[in-house]
Every structure is written in structure tokens, then in C-alpha cells.
Amino acid sequence: METKLDNKLENFCADLQAKPSRIPSDLQAEAQNYMLDKDFPTTKSERFKYTRLAKLSNTTFNTTQALALAELEAHCILNNAYTIYFNNEQVFLPNDLPLGVTICPIAESQTHYHEASFNDVFSALNVLYAQHGVSIKINAHCALDKPIQLIQVNSGGKHFYRHHFEFGENSEASIYIVSKSIAATHSFAHTHFQYEIAKSARIKISKIQDCSTGHFHFTEDRAKQDAQSHFEINTITLDGSFVRNDSVVKIEGQHAQTYLNGAYWLKEEQHVANYTTMDHKVANCESFETYKGVASDRSTAVFNGKVFVRKDAQKTNAYQSNANVLLSDHASINSKPELEIYADDVKCSHGSTTGQLDETALFYLRARGLSEASAKNLLLQAFMEDVLTYIKEEEALNYIHERIASRFNWNY
Amino acid sequence: MSNYTENELAQELENQEYKFGFITDIESDTVPIGLNEDIIRLISTKKNEPSWLLDYRLKAFTIWNNMTEPEWAHVHYQKPDFQAIAYYSAPKQTKKYESWDDVDPELKETMKKLGISMEEQQRLTGVAVDFVMDSVSVATSFKAKLSELGIIFCSFSDAVQEYPELVQKYMGTVVPHTDNFYAALNSAVFTDGSFCYIPKGVRCPMELSTYFRINAGGTGQFERTLVIADEGSYVSYLEGCTAPQRDENQLHAAVVELIALQDAEIKYSTVQNWYPGDKEGKGGVFNFVTKRGICETNAKISWTQVETGSAVTWKYPSCILKGDNSIGEFYSVAVTNNFQQADTGTKMIHLGKNTKSTIISKGISAGNSQNSYRGLVQIQKGAQNARNFSQCDSLLMTDHCGAHTFPYIECKNPSAKIEHEATTSKIGEDQLFYCMQRGISEEKAISLIVNGYCKEVLNQLPMEFAVEAQKLLAISLEGSVG
Numbered sequence: 020m021e022t023k024l025d026n027k028l029e030n031f032c033a034d035l036q037a038k039p040s041r042i043p044s045d046l047q048a049e050a051q052n053y054m055l056d057k058d059f060p061t062t063k064s065e066r067f068k069y070t071r072l073a074k075l076s077n078t079t080f081n082t083t084q085a086l087a088l089a090e091l092e093a094h095c096i097l098n099n100a101y102t103i104y105f106n107n108e109q110v111f112l113p114n115d116l117p118l119g120v121t122i123c124p125i126a127e128s129q130t131h132y133h134e135a136s137f138n139d140v141f142s143a144l145n146v147l148y149a150q151h152g153v154s155i156k157i158n159a160h161c162a163l164d165k166p167i168q169l170i171q172v173n174s175g176g177k178h179f180y181r182h183h184f185e186f187g188e189n190s191e192a193s194i195y196i197v198s199k200s201i202a203a204t205h206s207f208a209h210t211h212f213q214y215e216i217a218k219s220a221r222i223k224i225s226k227i228q229d230c231s232t233g234h235f236h237f238t239e240d241r242a243k244q245d246a247q248s249h250f251e252i253n254t255i256t257l258d259g260s261f262v263r264n265d266s267v268v269k270i271e272g273q274h275a276q277t278y279l280n281g282a283y284w285l286k287e288e289q290h291v292a293n294y295t296t297m298d299h300k301v302a303n304c305e306s307f308e309t310y311k312g313v314a315s316d317r318s319t320a321v322f323n324g325k326v327f328v329r330k331d332a333q334k335t336n337a338y339q340s341n342a343n344v345l346l347s348d349h350a351s352i353n354s355k356p357e358l359e360i361y362a363d364d365v366k367c368s369h370g371s372t373t374g375q376l377d378e379t380a381l382f383y384l385r386a387r388g389l390s391e392a393s394a395k396n397l398l399l400q401a402f403m404e405d406v407l408t409y410i411k412e413e414e415a416l417n418y419i420h421e422r423i424a425s426r427f428n429w430n431y
Numbered sequence: 432m433s434n435y436t437e438n439e440l441a442q443e444l445e446n447q448e449y450k451f452g453f454i455t456d457i458e459s460d461t462v463p464i465g466l467n468e469d470i471i472r473l474i475s476t477k478k479n480e481p482s483w484l485l486d487y488r489l490k491a492f493t494i495w496n497n498m499t500e501p502e503w504a505h506v507h508y509q510k511p512d513f514q515a516i517a518y519y520s521a522p523k524q525t526k527k528y529e530s531w532d533d534v535d536p537e538l539k540e541t542m543k544k545l546g547i548s549m550e551e552q553q554r555l556t557g558v559a560v561d562f563v564m565d566s567v568s569v570a571t572s573f574k575a576k577l578s579e580l581g582i583i584f585c586s587f588s589d590a591v592q593e594y595p596e597l598v599q600k601y602m603g604t605v606v607p608h609t610d611n612f613y614a615a616l617n618s619a620v621f622t623d624g625s626f627c628y629i630p631k632g633v634r635c636p637m638e639l640s641t642y643f644r645i646n647a648g649g650t651g652q653f654e655r656t657l658v659i660a661d662e663g664s665y666v667s668y669l670e671g672c673t674a675p676q677r678d679e680n681q682l683h684a685a686v687v688e689l690i691a692l693q694d695a696e697i698k699y700s701t702v703q704n705w706y707p708g709d710k711e712g713k714g715g716v717f718n719f720v721t722k723r724g725i726c727e728t729n730a731k732i733s734w735t736q737v738e739t740g741s742a743v744t745w746k747y748p749s750c751i752l753k754g755d756n757s758i759g760e761f762y763s764v765a766v767t768n769n770f771q772q773a774d775t776g777t778k779m780i781h782l783g784k785n786t787k788s789t790i791i792s793k794g795i796s797a798g799n800s801q802n803s804y805r806g807l808v809q810i811q812k813g814a815q816n817a818r819n820f821s822q823c824d825s826l827l828m829t830d831h832c833g834a835h836t837f838p839y840i841e842c843k844n845p846s847a848k849i850e851h852e853a854t855t856s857k858i859g860e861d862q863l864f865y866c867m868q869r870g871i872s873e874e875k876a877i878s879l880i881v882n883g884y885c886k887e888v889l890n891q892l893p894m895e896f897a898v899e900a901q902k903l904l905a906i907s908l909e910g911s912v913g
Contacts, residue, residue, distance in 0.1 A: 355837070365856070
């Protein structure tokens with residue numbers, strides 16, 4: 020008699036198909052190796068301490084449906100941008116691209132791959148099963164006149180995607196990555212973003228995550244930054260029942276600057292986890308992290324930030340802060356801001372707060388005739404504004420404000 | 432002295448040899464090395480223990496057998512071979528001393544070298560000392576005075592014989608034998624320790640104190656301390672340790688349980704200076720300690736620790752704030768030098784309403800050492816209006832050392848207020864400049880800054896202990912602390 024252990028990971032992978040891809044074979048071999056004897060992580064593993072995957076392994080996913088371009092266009096946020104629509108195997112590219120910008124499906128590009136850095140099994144699965152994505156290349160000294168907008172609409176199925184970005188020396192760009200999913204559909208998407216930021220480039224990534232309930236949204240950012248560059252990732256999570264973001268930024272050239280910001284508004288049974296790793300490998304760099312969130316109903320928010328300062332990274336300035344407001348008895352906040360420092364001439368600090376709205380501020384507003392609800396909403400909005408100031412495009416900002424107001428019934 | 436720089440200070444720290452390295456030549460009564468049920472039965476028989484305690488030990492041993500050593504801490508070391516340790520070592524003379532004069536002069540000498548001469552302490556400070564030398568308590572002072580008030584302060588083995596009902600009622604209620612690898616090991620093989628009971632409404636008139644010392648080579652020490660403060664009582668308990676120089680690593684796995692009943696207050700202060708290993712990182716004590724206290728309604732537990740010794744430290748004095756309005760505090764200075772590694776911090780578990788906790792942790796790393804703070808602040812659903820403030824600062828002395836912070840913050844109640852902040856830096860050039868500009872030499876300036884940096888914690892120590900703490904800090908960081 021053969022006894023078979025129930026391996027959830029194997030079950031999960033059973034209907035995934037690996038087709039030949041351009042991912043280097045040694046990277047694939049490493050992923051295979053990493054996967055050996057692995058199962059779905061449980062709450063006993065450090066990185067999944069607060070994330071339960073039972074729902075993911077019990078979900079039956081809807082079949083993937085291909086959406087027409089017109090349907091995708093409905094999800095557009097910025098009207099004045101170079102817009103790429105991405106839905107499963109379909110990629111719709113803009114036809115008005117300026118000189119110095121190349122965008123193509125990843126399968127047709129000559130992009131290179133960073134060395135393996137797997138933080139969890141999904142990372143490794145991505146290497147094995149990702150076939151689709153886009154490759155965006157911006158040439159040296161090219162400054163974009165308007166943002167690039169990548170709209171990714173998830174419509175059923177289990178998918179792994181990879182998007183690669185290459186920013187040439189002294190280039191300047193603002194990229195919006197909008198994640199959506201169609202309503203009432205069970206789907207899973209794990210998206211890997213790889214960024215290569217050359218010397219003196221000034222790059223801003225804004226991720227707007229507005230998925231629906233039933234969609235499992237995993238993203239991972241892997242960035243390498245060269246000297247004097249400025250790099251920013253703003254992760255704005257508006258909706259989505261399950262969201263996990265894992266950002267790793269490595270600074271490899273001196274005098275570089277990094278901003279990692281995040282904002283999340285949670286309600287119902289939402290689970291949003293933000294993991295960040297800021298790796299200071301060289302001297303004279305700065306990094307700033309600000310993550311802010313509001314959790315209501317039965318939601319759970321997780322923040323785990325790690326700042327590494329390697330031995331040679333003298334004169335590093337690294338700041339990290341995580342602030343949360345808890346609005347309900349059943350919601351929970353888990354915060355773990357970590358510092359690991361091996362150099363002595365550095366200034367590093369982190370702060371984390373969890374609490375509720377300031378009573379005196381509430382009183383001030385109530386005394387001026389605002390209803391309790393409006394006063395609270397106003398304060399919550401102000402609380403999150405620290406992060407939203409990094410979003411410069413008014414259309415995007417309006418979209419965020421409108422979505423929040425309608426989800427949380429914020430009326431003034 | 433005017434050109435004394437931070438580098439020189441670091442140099443000096445590295446060259447600092449352990450000052451308390453000596454072995455007292457007293458015949459020890461040691462059981463065969465190794466660990467199995469027979470050894471546990473032997474320890475239990477030797478100590479003439481009741482059967483429930485033997486059962487407890489065996490239960491813990493079975494559980495320990497199925498556990499694996501934890502690896503999550505930010506420390507790297509050669510795991511001890513648990514079968515190569517002698518689990519019981521007692522000084523040969525078993526007779527109890529009637530008076531201080533009867534005490535073996537060699538023991539007295541040992542204590543003198545430690546700078547904690549009992550005579551002096553008795554005369555000058557009025558501190559009652561329960562001196563534990565290799566597992567068995569050999570001298571207890573002020574016992575009579577304390578017993579007038581109904582305070583019980585004795586060795587753990589005496590307590591087992593004389594107050595078995597108290598021991599049985601409270602032992603293992605805060606740190607169960609299933610708690611973790613080292614707590615389970617301790618529960619199976621603990622040899623001695625201290626026991627303290629403060630009756631209802633009594634304010635203990637003096638600081639209670641024990642000094643631990645690892646002596647015979649190759650023996651592990653497994654103390655167990657149980658402090659019970661009954662309703663409305665107050666006690667300040669001091670624990671200090673220095674250990675002689677040894678080459679092979681020695682294991683120290685203690686369990687400390689504090690129970691603060693309604694309206695009671697316990698102040699527990701530790702100065703830890705086990706042998707940290709030499710400049711090359713050879714030898715030194717492994718300090719794997721489980722310390723935890725439980726607070727009932729309106730009770731307060733305050734942990735203060737000055738950690739300067741041990742090759743590897745793994746220690747998280749914690750508070751379970753079970754009762755409403757209870758308070759937990761944690762003040763810590765951890766100094767690591769050469770190849771020392773420390774992973775220390777606290778856990779504050781808020782269960783009751785209006786519970787408050789404060790965490791102040793100051794780390795100083797020098798040489799090639801690694802110093803980590805690891806803490807948990809957990810606010811449970813029912814902990815209405817819970818309040819926490821944490822501050823973890825690290826000071827780096829050289830560019831080979833590391834300072835790390837791993838705080839866990841888990842909040843399940845919307846009315847809770849939690850603040851955590853951490854900073855890492857070296858001694859500020861501007862601060863140094865400010866002092867030197869006013870004519871203070873560089874050495875004195877560094878000393879002033881480091882002293883000021885630790886002041887918040889040192890201030891929490893009882894007067895009698897602060898002197899000892901300053902002494903130990905000075906030994907670990909000589910040249911910087913005046």
C-alpha cells in the first residue's frame with residue numbers, strides 16, 4: 020500500500036504548466052533546488068507568521084477569461100500617459116512611444132536576469148512558471164515627458180508574471196503599475212518586478228493595488244541601484260482580500276537615495292502584508308521608509324521592514340517608520356521593523372506606532388461643528404496624507420481619494 | 432591623554448582580560464556526566480526530593496527529549512553536547528553553617544575576590560545574601576530578621592523540604608516545563624536556586640540578593656528561582672553573577688519565575704558578568720535563561736538588567752500583564768565586547784485592561800561582538816486601553832561589531848497605544864567636541880557620554896547594586912566608564 024502525504028504545494032502546482040521560457044536554466048535549476056521538500060509555508064515560518072494560506076490552498080480558481088481591449092481600457096487611471104494593458108497572455112502596447120523607450124513582451128526581449136533571491140516558495144515558482152510579462156527599457160539620458168502606466172487586469176486562473184525594467188544612466192521616469200481584478204472571480208497572480216537602475220537615474224514607481232475580493236495578489240520587487248540614483252516605490256493598497264508585497268532594494272553605488280512608501284486601508288476580512296528589505300551595501304547612501312495604514316472590521320495588516328547596513332556601508336542614513344490606526348476590536352496590526360547593522364558610522368532609526376485618533380484633535384473638529392464621523396474621516400485622511408504626497412499625478416490622487424471615500428463611506 | 436581616541440578605547444576594550452578568572456579549590460561532589468532518567472533520579476535522590484518533584488522532572492525530561500534546540504536567535508555558536516555535562520555539582524561539605532564564622536575561609540576569599548564580601552555587605556548595606564556556589568546554597572544571612580516578618584528567603588532545595596505546598600502550587604505556573612528547550616532542560620535537571628515568599632501586605636525591609644557563580648569545570652548550572660509576592664506586598668530582589676575563567680564553554684540555563692499577586696510589586700535586578708571568553712572568542716559561558724513574571728490586578732513587575740558577560744546570551748525577561756491596571760517594566764544595558772554575542776530583550780503580553788509597559792534597552796557593542804535586541808509587545812483583544820512605550824538604542828564602538836533590532840509588535844485592540852523607537856549610532860562627534868571644547872579630556876568625555884547613555888537604566892538599580900553595576904560596566908568598558 021502506498022501512503023501519500025498531502026503536500027499542499029504539490030496540489031497547488033498540479034495544474035500549472037511549465038512551458039519553455041527565456042529564464043536562464045541555472046536560475047531555473049536553483050528554483051527547482053529551493054523547492055525540494057518544500058510545502059506551503061505555515062504560520063510557524065517567520066515570513067508567514069501572520070499570513071494564513073489555508074484559504075489559498077482551499078480555493079478553486081475560476082478559469083481564465085481573456086478580456087477585450089475595450090474592457091481593459093475601463094481600468095485606466097491616467098489619461099495622459101503611455102499606457103500598456105496587460106491581461107494574462109495579452110499585451111497591448113502604446114503606439115505613441117517617444118524615442119529612447121522600448122517596450123515589448125518579455126519573451127521577445129533580450130533582458131537579463133538578476134541572480135536568484137528566493138524569499139518564499141512563490142518566488143521560486145515564479146521562476147519556474149512565469150511566461151508572460153513586459154520588458155521596459157529606457158535609454159540613457161532619456162527623460163520621459165509623461166508617466167508610463169502598466170495596467171494589469173487579473174481575470175481568473177493561477178498565473179505567474181514577470182516585468183523587467185531597465186533604466187539607463189541619467190534617465191528619468193515615473194511608472195504607474197495598476198493592479199486590478201474582475202469582480203467575483205477567484206484568481207491568483209504572483210508578479211515579479213525586476214528593476215535595474217543605472218547611475219544618476221531618477222525613477223519613481225507607484226503601485227496602485229485595487230483588486231477585488233477573491234483575488235490573491237502577490238508581488239515582489241527586486242531592485243538594484245547604482246551610484247547617485249534616486250529610486251522610489253510607493254505601494255498604495257486600496258482593495259483586495261489578500262495582498263502580499265515583498266520589496267527588496269539593493270544599493271550598489273554610492274550617494275544613492277531610496278524611498279519606500281506604503282499606504283493601506285483595510286476593511287472586512289482583508290489581509291495585507293508588506294515586507295521590505297533595504298540593503299545598504301556601499302557607503303554614503305540614504306533610505307527612507309514610511310508605511311502607514313488603517314485597519315477596520317476583521318482585517319489584518321502586517322508590516323515587516325528590514326534595514327541591512329553592511330560592513331562597508333559607512334555614513335549610511337536609514338530611516339524607517341510604520342504607523343497604524345486600529346479602528347475595530349477584531350482587526351489586528353502586526354509590525355516588525357528590524358535593523359541589522361554592521362557598520363559603526365551610521366545613523367539609523369526606526370519607529371512604529373499603533374493607536375487610535377488623537378482625542379484632542381477630534382475635540383477640536385467637533386467643537387467646530389463637524390459630525391463625529393466626518394471629524395474621524397478627516398483625521399484619517401490627514402494621517403495617510405504623508406504617504407500620498409509622493410503621488411504627484413492629480414488624476415491618480417483623485418482616483419485614490421474617490422476609491423477610499425466610496426469604500427469607507429467618507430462623506431463630508 | 433589628550434589624544435585618546437575612540438579607536439584607542441576600542442583597542443583597550445579588546446585587550447581587556449577577564450578580571451574575575453580564578454577557580455576556588457573546594458572538593459566538589461559531582462555526579463557522572465551525561466543525561467538520562469537515572470541521572471535525574473540520582474539528582475532527585477541526592478536532594479531528598481518528594482515524589483511529585485521527581486515526576487515533574489521526568490515529565491520535563493520526556494518533553495525535552497522531543498524538542499530541538501532553537502535556532503532563530505541572531506547568534507552562532509557550537510551547540511553544547513548535553514551528554515558531556517555533569518548535571519550536579521555540590522561543594523562536598525553538606526553541613527549547614529550556624530554562623531558566618533563557620534564558613535570555609537576559602538569560600539570567603541572567593542567572595543572577597545568577587546568584590547561582594549559578605550561581611551562587608553552585611554555590615555554596610557544590610558543586604559541579605561543567599562550565596563549559591565555551584566548549585567548548593569552555603570550561607571544564608573539575615574534569615575532570622577526576615578522570618579520575623581514572615582518572609583521566606585531560602586535556597587530552592589530548602590523550600591522543597593520546608594514549604595512543599597507553596598513550591599508545588601506556584602512552580603511551573605509562569606514558565607511551564609513545556610515552555611522551551613532550555614526551560615524544559617532546566618525543569619528536568621535543576622539543582623538549586625532561590626525561593627522567596629513575601630506574605631500579604633508585607634514590605635520587605637531590605638534588598639534580597641543572591642550571587643551565582645559557576646565553579647567546578649565542566650558543570651552546567653541550572654538554577655531555578657521562584658519569587659512570590661503575596662497580595663499588597665513589595666520586594667526588591669537582586670541577582671548578580673560572576674564566573675571564573677574557563678576554556679571550554681559552560682552552559683547556564685536558568686529559569687526565573689516571578690508571581691506578583693494583587694497589588695504586589697516585585698523589582699528584580701540582575702547584574703550578569705559570566706566569563707565572556709577571551710579576546711579570540713575562545714571559551715565563555717552560554718547563558719540561555721528563561722525569565723518571566725506574571726502580574727495580577729494592580730501588580731507591578733520591574734526587570735532591570737546589566738549584562739556585561741557571557742559568550743552567548745539568550746535572555747528575554749518577560750511580563751504577563753494578566754490583571755487589570757498591572758504594570759510591566761524592562762530596563763536593560765547590554766554590553767558586548769570581543770566575540771561576545773547577545774540576543775536579549777523582553778516580551779510584554781498585555782491581557783488585562785489599562786495595562787502599561789515600558790521598555791528601555793541600551794546596547795553597546797565593541798570589538799567583534801554582535802548585540803541584538805529582540806522584543807515582543809502583544810496586545811490581546813481584551814486589553815482595553817493598554818499602553819506601551821519602547822525605546823531601543825544601540826551604540827557602536829568599532830566597525831567590526833554589529834547592532835541589531837528585531838521588535839515584534841502585535842496589536843489586537845483598537846484602544847491600545849503602542850510606540851516603538853530605535854536608534855543606532857556611534858558616539859556623536861558633536862557631543863565629543865562639545866565636551867572637549869569645554870576642557871574635558873577625550874577619555875573623560877567618552878566616559879561621560881557612555882555613562883549618560885546608560886543612566887536611564889542604571890538609575891533603576893537599587894543603590895546598593897548600582898555600585899556593583901558601575902564596577903562591572905567599568906570592567907567591560909574600562910576607560911570609558913569612570
